[in-house]
Amino acid sequence: MTYAAASLVPVMVLGAVMWQGYRRDASEQGRRQGLAQARVIAEMAVTPSLDGADLEDGLTTSQLEGLRRATELAVFHGSVLRLRVRGFAGQVVFSDDGATGGGLAVSDPDFRAATTGASRVKVIGGPGHEVIRVVQPLVAGASGQALGVLELYLPFQGIAAQMREQLNGVTRRIALGLAALYLVLALLAWWTTRSLSRYAARQEYNATHDMLTGLPNRAEYRDRAEAVLAAAGRDGGHGAVVLLDLNRFKEVNDTLGHHAGDELLRVVADRMRAGLAEGDVLARLGGDEFALLLPGRDAARTVALLERLRTSVAEELVLDGVPLNMEASFGIALYPEHGLDLQTLKVRADAAMYQGKRGAEDIVVFAGGAAGHPHQWLKVQAELRHALERDELVLWYQPKVGLPGAGINGVEALVRWQHPERGLLPPCEFLPAAEHSGLIAPLTEWVLRRALIDQAGWTATGQDWTLSVNVSARNLDAPGFVGYVTALLAETGARPDRLMLEVTETALAGDADNAVRAVKELGALGVGISVDDFGTGYTSLSHLRGLPISEIKIDRAFVADVDADPQSQAIVRSVIELAHGLGSRVTAEGVETVEIHRWLVDAGCDEAQGYLYGRPVPWPQVAVEPIAEPITERTAR
Missing domain, CATH: 3.30.70.270 (Reverse transcriptase/Diguanylate cyclase domain)
Structure with missing residues (x-):
């Protein structure tokens, strides 16, 4: 509506300009018509009667009579209101009313122009009393000699009526044309406004919604x-x-x-x-x-x-x-x-x-x-990449003991980060960031290589400990992982049966075909496979059928209160029994008290791991004989 109202103003201005233009054209047409009429009167009536006359000396009686007869009819019928023939000096030598004075002043520009051979026409008088005044030179037809000046006053009313009629017609046509133009403009404005509104609405919707689902973005x-x-x-x-x-x-x-x-x-x-x-x-x-x-x-x-x-x-x-x-x-x-x-x-x-x-x-x-959110992991990932390059990572080992005697059977490699600013960092500070990036592959490769080198060190001292290393689902899913393990075993001379790779049960559940294939290939090499944190994932022992599983580790959540909670006891006994039925050893994690140790021995658990037996330390500090004897004696009593 605003656009339509605003467009009315230029349309009205255009109409006014066109109307004024046509009015000026009509007035100009009236002047041209008066000038043509004056020229006809001069050439047909006045000039023939003055042939050979000298207006400075005045007119003869016969010349005056000839002019009167020549102009009488035009004056009588009202086609001429006033007619004067004047000399170049301004004297009136003939007037239709017989007067010898009056008329246009000699100093008037129009009179002076006529004395030099130019015609002038003008509409004078107030509204309703307009007349056309024509001032033009009189020229002898035969000789072409300038004789004087013709001052002629013609009626304007007829011309004005004709002009008004013509102007009214033009006005009607302009009004109809402009009305049609305005209607077209208004329709265009309405259509354009609606189109722009719909486009703006679409753009606003697209800016705030997902194009695929139509949901907010x-x-x-x-x-x-x-x-x-x-x-x-x-x-x-x-x-x-x-x-x-x-x-x-x-x-x-x-x-x-x-x-x-x-x-x-x-x-x-x-x-x-x-x-x-x-x-x-x-x-x-x-x-x-x-x-x-x-x-x-x-x-x-x-x-x-x-x-x-x-x-x-x-x-x-x-x-x-x-x-x-x-x-x-x-x-x-x-x-x-x-x-x-x-x-x-x-x-x-x-x-x-x-x-x-x-x-x-x-x-x-x-x-x-x-x-631990990815936006926090970005910095950790960048620093961890440099840590691998600068060899800032270290390996600590926690002992795994056999039951009932609690002698060390193996150790689990646990990575630490000696951060230059934050000190020694546990795995929870950086492993999640590595698992969700490509860093988990080089990190696992570093841990495997360093752990196998350390294993060679303790083997040289006479300790035949099995080495356990944690690997992620992404490692098992990588096509070249099995080949890397094979090449590393050959490079370090380590026995495959003394290496245990610990994977979470989540990595083996569902449709993890690549992981299952990798486990089978590693088992064929003789490498042991351990299912870590069993009981916290969404798999079961049925998923493990057909896989070369050497060990199942019961999560510490079930072990922490197994000496007192009947439900934990039932779960742990069931896992031990079923695992043994599948031919796997069972290791309990998180053992911290002698009472839990004795209960696990009674339940037939094969191995245990926890602070009771030793905390993670560099491998030279792993106790050769921890508290095995006191525990054995208490268990016997």
Whole structure:
């Protein structure tokens, strides 16, 4: 409407300009018409009557009579209002009313122009009384000699009426044309405004939404979440920030193509959106990563909702004729318990999600502590890369003892970082960053090489200890890992049966085909395979059938209270019995008391590891005979 109103102004100005132009043209046409009429009168009536006359001497009676007869009809019919023939000096030698005076002053520019051979025409008089005054030279027709000046006054009313009629017609045409033009401009303005509004709306939508799924994007999620968190800070509200991503999404892209991956993301987004309530926010942050904002929900209600979403996401769908069941990992950070800053909540939700990926649960609530998030890992990764180059890493070893005697059977290599500024760092400070980058490969290779060199050292002193080294799922998944281990054993001269590689049960669960293949190839070499932290992942002994598993290590969570808790006792006894049935040895982790030691001996556990037997130290400091004798005596009594 504003544009249409504004466009009316130039249209009206254009109309006024055109109307003034046509009015000037009409006036000019009237002057030209008067001039033509005056020329006809001069040539047809006046000049023939003055043939041979000298106006300075005056006119003869016959000349005056001839002029009167020649002009009488024009004056009588009113086509001429006043007619004067004047000499160059200004004297009136003939007037239609017989007067010898009056008329245009000699000093008038129009009169002077006529004396020099130029004609002048002008409309004079007030409105309604206009007349046309023509002043032009009189020239003899035969000789072409200038005789004098003709001052002629013609009626303007007829011309004015003709002009008005013509101008009215023109005005109507201009008005209709301008009205049509304005209508076209108004329609164009309306159409353009609507198009621009729709375009602006699309641009605004595209700037705040993911084009693939139609969900809010990262920027829109941040704006909404920050507004909700700000309100929660003022009003004491609570809720949850949830991050999730799809498990094995890359396999879909790599196997079926990105078009199938895009369709999968659309389906998952629709399924999750259908399970949310009004006020909940679901956004796609990028790739297969999504975020949820759940105002007003505590931990229990959030977990219950995510369990329903997980079930919905896991429903079978068919992509390119291939049936799929997708799984997702969810990390939850609660506000205000875990913070009111969105960045902090996202860091902690992300940490919980990655904890779930490494453990047994798909839905994990942040449990406190330091959140090792990728944005913090960037600095650690950069420093760790330099640490490998500068040889800042060191290996410590913790003894593993045989039961019941508690004599050392082997040692587990545990990496430490002698940081130049922060001092000696435990693995939890840098291993998560390495596991989520390409650094885990060179780090594991460094640990293996240094540990095998150290093993050669203690073997030379007469200690035939088995060496245990932790490797990650990413190591097993790397195509050249088995070849590297083979070459390193040959290079160091180490016996394969004196090397034990510890892997988490998560690395062997599900569809980890590469990891399973690597375990089988390593077992064929004679290298022992140990399943570390058993009981904390989402596998079971059934997953281990057919694999060359030499050892199963019971997680310290079940060992810490096994001497007093019946449930822990039942779990540990079951694991020992089933592991023995599969032909594997059993090692208990985290043994710290003599009572737990005696209980494990009674339960038939093969080996143990913990502070009771020794803490991690450089290998020359590992006790040759720790507290084996006192423990043996107490157990016997």
